[in-house]
Amino acid sequence: MxxxxxxxxxxxxxxxxxxxxxxxxxxxxxxxxxxxLGIPPxxxxxxxxVIAREEVGYPPYSLTLDYLAAFSEWQKSNHGVDMDPSLMxxxxxxxxxxxxxxxxxxxxxxxxxxxxxSYPPFFSAVEGNNRRLLTSDLVAGDNGYEIDFDDLEEKFVxxxxxxxxxxxxxxxxTGRVFSHSELTAIAEVAxxxxxxxxxxxIHADLCYSGFTHIPFVSLSDEIASRTVTLSSASKSFNLAxxxxxxxxxxxxxxxxxxxxxxxxxxxxxxSLGLLGGAISFxxxxxxxxxxxxxxxxxxxxxxxxxxxxxxxxxxxxPEATYLAWLDFTESPRTPTAQRFVLDKAAVALNPGESFASxxxxxxxxxxxxxxxxxxxxxxxxxxxxxx
Ligand SMILES: Cc1ncc(COP(=O)(O)O)c(C=O)c1O
Numbered sequence: 277m278x279x280x281x282x283x284x285x286x287x288x289x290x291x292x293x294x295x296x297x298x299x300x301x302x303x304x305x306x307x308x309x310x311x312x313l314g315i316p317p318x319x320x321x322x323x324x325x326v327i328a329r330e331e332v333g334y335p336p337y338s339l340t341l342d343y344l345a346a347f348s349e350w351q352k353s354n355h356g357v358d359m360d361p362s363l364m365x366x367x368x369x370x371x372x373x374x375x376x377x378x379x380x381x382x383x384x385x386x387x388x389x390x391x392x393x394s395y396p397p398f399f400s401a402v403e404g405n406n407r408r409l410l411t412s413d414l415v416a417g418d419n420g421y422e423i424d425f426d427d428l429e430e431k432f433v434x435x436x437x438x439x440x441x442x443x444x445x446x447x448x449x450t451g452r453v454f455s456h457s458e459l460t461a462i463a464e465v466a467x468x469x470x471x472x473x474x475x476x477x478i479h480a481d482l483c484y485s486g487f488t489h490i491p492f493v494s495l496s497d498e499i500a501s502r503t504v505t506l507s508s509a510s511k512s513f514n515l516a517x518x519x520x521x522x523x524x525x526x527x528x529x530x531x532x533x534x535x536x537x538x539x540x541x542x543x544x545x546x547s548l549g550l551l552g553g554a555i556s557f558x559x560x561x562x563x564x565x566x567x568x569x570x571x572x573x574x575x576x577x578x579x580x581x582x583x584x585x586x587x588x589x590x591x592x593x594p595e596a597t598y599l600a601w602l603d604f605t606e607s608p609r610t611p612t613a614q615r616f617v618l619d620k621a622a623v624a625l626n627p628g629e630s631f632a633s634x635x636x637x638x639x640x641x642x643x644x645x646x647x648x649x650x651x652x653x654x655x656x657x658x659x660x661x662x663x
Contacts, residue, residue, distance in 0.1 A: 282648035311644030316563035335547035350557035383438030393631035437470035451594020481512035500526035513556035520549025598644035620660035
């Protein structure tokens with residue numbers, strides 16, 4: 277491998293990162309969704325101070341309330357939506373949140389629908405809660421992946437009243453930011469079929485210019501009363517290891533229904549997570565803007581490279597997220613796209629088949645890294661494809 281390996285510094289720094297530890301040292305990781313781009317400086321200062329004081333006992337409830345208030349302020353100022361903290365719960369993880377919503381809201385004999393390709397834990401959440409799993413494929417259009425509304429309605433009918441849509445918006449892995457008209461159309465079909473909407477909006481703050489995130493709950497009061505929203509500071513501010521997330525119930529009836537689970541099974545987010553999240557929401561805007569600038573330029577590098585492969589790899593430019601959904605179907609690889617790239621390019625992508633059973637010739641690239649590491653990732657994949 278290249279002796280000027282620009283990954284060494286990152287690898288040396290990221291000593292507690294599953295992304296960097298999972299594979300052999302000669303492999304550049306571009307898989308699990310966190311970034312190599314640090315955290316907001318004010319969060320670092322606050323967390324350093326907590327450790328310096330050795331203040332890691334049980335946090336006061338006021339810290340939870342402050343975190344929820346900070347999230348509410350952030351949603352208002354960044355996404356124009358009113359989210360009442362009294363309808364929220366602080367959780368450890370977004371994954372925990374959608375599992376909780378499925379197990380408490382979705383009728384036992386009903387189904388849960390989601391778009392494929394899909395963030396893999398959606399599959400295990402539906403199966404693990406013994407609900408019927410129904411998927412609706414996004415369809416590649418001229419400018420990006422599109423919803424097949426006829427198919428969606430069919431799946432809602434099959435799910436039955438009391439079923440749910442597990443929506444991921446912005447969408448992982450395609451990077452779609454669903455438009456107002458798409459979301460309104462989803463809401464109409466959901467209302468018509470008495471379907472809950474569990475809206476995972478964890479990537480909401482990572483939209484690129486020209487694309488606006490619309491919180492699903494903001495569409496109308498009627499849809500709010502069918503909607504659970506999940507979010508976190510963990511993607512926007514790179515705090516996934518602190519394990520802190522938020523669930524917002526669209527009305528008090530939903531909030532009450534969520535209490536069907538014994539509170540003791542839910543656990544609590546950590547003081548570091550609550551504090552890191554609250555400070556990010558209150559003081560992180562500037563850091564996020566500059567990180568988004570790096571990500572925008574990385575996205576351009578990925579898309580320029582895709583264009584230079586003359587169809588060996590295809591992709592739509594992600595409208596949000598630091599993830600690119602790479603399509604190798606024009607020049608299929610053995611045994612799968614991800615395995616080929618791992619074996620021949622020593623780059624670890626996420627396997628397409630974990631996002632949809634038909635997607636073995638797709639792979640997800642995480643470009644949330646430094647431009648130097650990204651350049652090396654792309655040049656390695658390029659070399660392998662052409663050899
Ligand atoms: C759509 C989506 N939801 C949830 C998560 C994970 O969130 P958490 O770590 O809070 O469970 C991710 C992480 O990649 C994600 O992409």
